[in-house]
Amino acid sequence: MRRWNGWGDEATDYPLPESAALYLESKIGSGNPSPDISFKQVLASVPASRLPEHPLISTAPTERVFHARGQSLPDWIAMRSGQIDAFPDGVAFPQDKQQVRDLLIYAGHTGVRLIPYGGGxxxxxxxxxxxxxxxxLTVDLGCMNQLIKLDEDSQLATFGAGINGPDLEAQLNPRGYTFGHFPQSWELSTLGGWIASRSSGQQSYCYGRIEDNFKGGHVETLLGPLDLPAFPASAAGPDLRHAILGSEGRLGIITQATIRIYPLPEDEHFYGVFFRDWESGSAALLQIARSHLPVSMLRLSDAQETETTLELSGKVKLVSLANTGLGLVGYGPERCLLIYGVTGSRRIVQWTRHQANAILRSHGGFPAIEMIGKIWQKSRFLTPYLRNTLWEKGYAIDTFETAVPWSKLSATTSAAKAAIQQTSEAAGEPVLVFSHLSHIYSDGASFYVTYIFRRQETPDATFAYWLANKTAASQAIVANGGTISHQHGIGTDHACYLATEKGALGMKLLQTIQNAFDPDRLLNPGKLLADADQDSAPAQKEGM
Ligand SMILES: Cc1cc2nc3c(=O)[nH]c(=O)nc-3n(C[C@H](O)[C@H](O)[C@H](O)COP(=O)(O)OP(=O)(O)OC[C@H]3O[C@@H](n4cnc5c(N)ncnc54)[C@H](O)[C@@H]3O)c2cc1C
Known part of the structure; x- marks a missing residue:
């Protein structure tokens, strides 16, 4: 059973070892574990639905609570405190594209707003x-999760858009294929959500981002169905798939997607390598990116993230041994840990590892024992469960990310982290802030910042602390020329920064497309484009 107010399955936990708890305490003080509101209390606070009975719609309070919020820190604060300012009036679980069509027609007739929902x-x-x-009305695509067609000659597969990561791989793997798209949220996020928010998997270096693999599909819009045929390539004008990629549920509901699939790799390994400092590590990554070596993942942690990762693992003896050993050979407190992956045939894996190690060593890289790579691999989808544990111990955690050209990387990472430090200092609140380079390109990289702090005395104060930090970090990113999002998308939280990136004409173009598809703002208004203007939309029409 999925947690209603946290991450993942209720049966799975990520306990915090005692040494890890002590480490956190030494860095940011004791947590502030005020009690959460119960599910029963939240259920009791759900207002009556404003929707009339409809065969496709559930107005059960349980469903409305489960679909009320996503996974951002403000979402957590709301769900854990019960300060939830709006619930969907109902949730629909369409079984096929005809039912999606029926729901769009219903919205057109009644003026009800639809929120397409993948994994939330x-x-x-x-x-x-x-x-x-x-x-x-939230439209949960979870029942549309079937493999519809497998074209092995072309290595293409068509799925219902509501399929989540594990189910998608479970359909492909026995047939000898993988999609290779592994965002950290893989356990719960869905194909339609990946497309609609332009997501990126951890092994994008080898398998590509979602836009590289979304080959076509079917979208139900308020104007009718939109088919996107899967061509290997086309010069027939602008690529309409790019209107759907990142559309965040504003243009239509993706019901099916055809994706490029890959033969299951014969071999795959992840390795850990230590660098003396950030500069030598990032120089090594740049050289690997420029040499186009077929590694599958590169993830370089800064010194603070390296220390925190080792300490939170709770492997006291191993960490102490590593600290002593690495210190003796000159890898002191500034050391940075790289995890890199190699994926493919045995021959390619061996060759790539050899080539990569030569480059990494030439920058002072010190190969760690293979266990570090194995531990990372084992816990790659478990780490989000730590958010539950930290919250219960009285800590809050938030992340943000961007991508910048190599020439701006150093200034932008420093500015974003400094923004968090300074905001927290001004609030008199200690913070643990760290980052890693997460996706590498020949012209730049994305970096991902995490910060942990004590929950404040009240949910409002925790939210205010988050907002001050989020604003400072976002402003630092855009001021330094970074994109407001490399992979998380825009939603509501980034909407006010979009114009800086797209420019006035770019915004006009996006708004024009939006107006053409949905002039009455029936589909997910207020997301992507800050155009919610909630109550000025057309008055409710007949049939409500
Ligand atoms: C712990 C954690 C780790 C994460 N790691 C990553 C990561 O590594 N990489 C990454 O890219 N992101 C990551 N994310 C962010 C998030 O998982 C992605 O944005 C993901 O793509 C969302 O997919 P979803 O199915 O959950 O979509 P939802 O959250 O349900 O929806 C996201 C948006 O897509 C729209 N949408 C969903 N389905 C459809 C559809 N069928 N048709 C039209 N619109 C639709 C929704 O309306 C909404 O606007 C992470 C999030 C968490 C909480």
């Missing part, structure tokens, strides 16, 4: 209903 793992407010006099 958004961290930027994508799927939250906004307070409004107009009812909101």
């Amino acid at each position: 793992t958004s961290v930027v407010g994508h799927i939250n209903p906004l307070p409004s006099a107009i009812p909101a």
Whole structure:
């Protein structure tokens, strides 16, 4: 059973070892574990639905609570405190594209707003209903999760858009294929959500981002069905798939997607390598990116993330041994840990590892024992469960990310981290802030910042602390020329920064497309484009 107010399955936990708890305490003080509201209390606070009975719609309070919020820190604060400003009035679980069509027609007739919903793992407010006099209906695509067609000659597969990561791989792996798209949220996020928010998997270096693998599909819009044929390539004008990629549920509901699939790799390994400092590590990554070596993943942690990762692992003896050993050979407190992956045939894996190690060593890289790579691999989808544990111990955790050209990387990472430090200092609150380079390109890289702090005395104060940090970090990113998001998307939380990136004409173009598809703002208004203007939309029509 999925947690209603946290991450993942209720049966899975990520306990914090005692040494790790002590480490956190030494860095940011004791947590502030005020009690959470119970599920029963939240259920009792759900207002009556404003939707009339409809065969495709459930107005059960349980479903409305489960679909009320995503996974951002403000979402957590709301769900754990019960301060939830809006619930969907109902949730529909369409079984096929005809039922999706019926729901769009229903919205057209009644003025109800629809929120397409995949796995609800958004961290930027994508799927939250906004307070409004107009009812909101969440459309959960979870039942549309079948393999529809497998074209082995072309290595293409067509799936229902609501399929999640594990189910998608479970359909492909026995047939000898993988999609290779592994965002950290893989356990819960869905194919349609990946497309609609332009997500990136951890092994994008080898398998590509979602836009590299989304080959076509079917979208139900308010104007009718939109088919996107899967061509290997086309010069027939602008690529319409790019209107759907990153559309965040604003243009239509993706019902099917055809994706490029890959033969299961014969071999795959992840390795850990230590560098003396950040500069030597990032120089090594740049050289690997420029040499186009077929590694599958490169993830370089800064010194603070390296220390925190080792300490939170709770492997006291191993960490102490590593600290002593590495210190003796000159890898002191500034050391940075790289995890890199190699994926493919045995021959390619061996060759790539050899080539990569030569480059990494030439920058002072010190190969760690293979166990570090194995531990990372084992816990790659478990780490989000730590958020539950930290919260229960009185800590909050938030992340943000961007991508910048190599020439701006150093200034932008420093500015973003400094923004968090300074905001926290001004609030008199200690913070643990760290980052890693997460996706590498020949012209730049994305970096991902995590910060942990004590929950404040009240949910409002925790939210205010988060907002001050989020604003400072976002402003630092855009001021230094970074994109406001490399992979999480825009939702509500980034909407006010979009114009800086797209420019006035770019925004006009996006708004024009939006107006053409959905002039009445029936589909997920207020997300991507800050155009919610909730109550000025057309008055409710007949049939409500
Ligand atoms: C712990 C954690 C780790 C994460 N790691 C990563 C990561 O490594 N890489 C990454 O890219 N992101 C990551 N994310 C962010 C999030 O998982 C992604 O944005 C993901 O793509 C969202 O997919 P979803 O199915 O959960 O979509 P949802 O959250 O349900 O929806 C996201 C948006 O897509 C729209 N949408 C969903 N399905 C459809 C559809 N069928 N048709 C039209 N619109 C639709 C929704 O309306 C909404 O606007 C992470 C999030 C968490 C909480």
